[in-house]
Amino acid sequence: xxxxxxxxxxxxxxxxxxxxxxxxxxxxxxxxxxxxxxxxxxxxxxxxxxxxxxxxxxxxxxxxxxxxxxxxxxxxxxxxxxxxxxxxxxxxxxxxxxxxxxxxxxxxxxxxxxxxxxxxxxxxxxxxxxx
Numbered sequence: 710x711x712x713x714x715x716x717x718x719x720x721x722x723x724x725x726x727x728x729x730x731x732x733x734x735x736x737x738x739x740x741x742x743x744x745x746x747x748x749x750x751x752x753x754x755x756x757x758x759x760x761x762x763x764x765x766x767x768x769x770x771x772x773x774x775x776x777x778x779x780x781x782x783x784x785x786x787x788x789x790x791x792x793x794x795x796x797x798x799x800x801x802x803x804x805x806x807x808x809x810x811x812x813x814x815x816x817x818x819x820x821x822x823x824x825x826x827x828x829x830x831x832x833x834x835x836x837x838x839x840x
Contacts, residue, residue, distance in 0.1 A: 712838075718831045725824050745810045752806040753799070760798050764791065 768775055778784050 712834065715831065715834050718827050718834070722824065722827050722831065725820070725827075729820060744814050745807060748810040749803055749806055752803055756799050756802040756806075757795075759802070760795055763798075764794075 775787060778787055
């Protein structure tokens with residue numbers, strides 16, 4: 710006779726291992742804080758690149774004003790505004806990165822815990838069958 714609970718558990722474990730388990734096994738190499746920190750380091754590069762593209766578009770749109778500011782030697786306020794917007798943009802961008810990847814790491818931990826519980830239950834079922 711078939712043990713339906715065992716079949717369900719084996720199916721759930723297999724689906725996890727072949728689906729999200731592949732991605733989660735890469736995350737399992739890191740501690741939670743290390744995973745989030747690695748993503749923040751990558752976001753520093755991408756955030757700087759995104760801000761640079763936005764700054765280039767802004768400079769292209771207001772080229773005449775910027776050109777006259779350079780000509781009149783009044784570039785200080787423009788550079789100050791650029792630095793302020795860069796740091797404000799990066800603060801928001803890195804905070805959002807932290808929230809997103811911290812949430813993902815918590816979700817990973819929950820999935821991993823459920824996977825391990827399923828394995829323990831499956832082990833118990835096998836041990837009961839042997840007796």
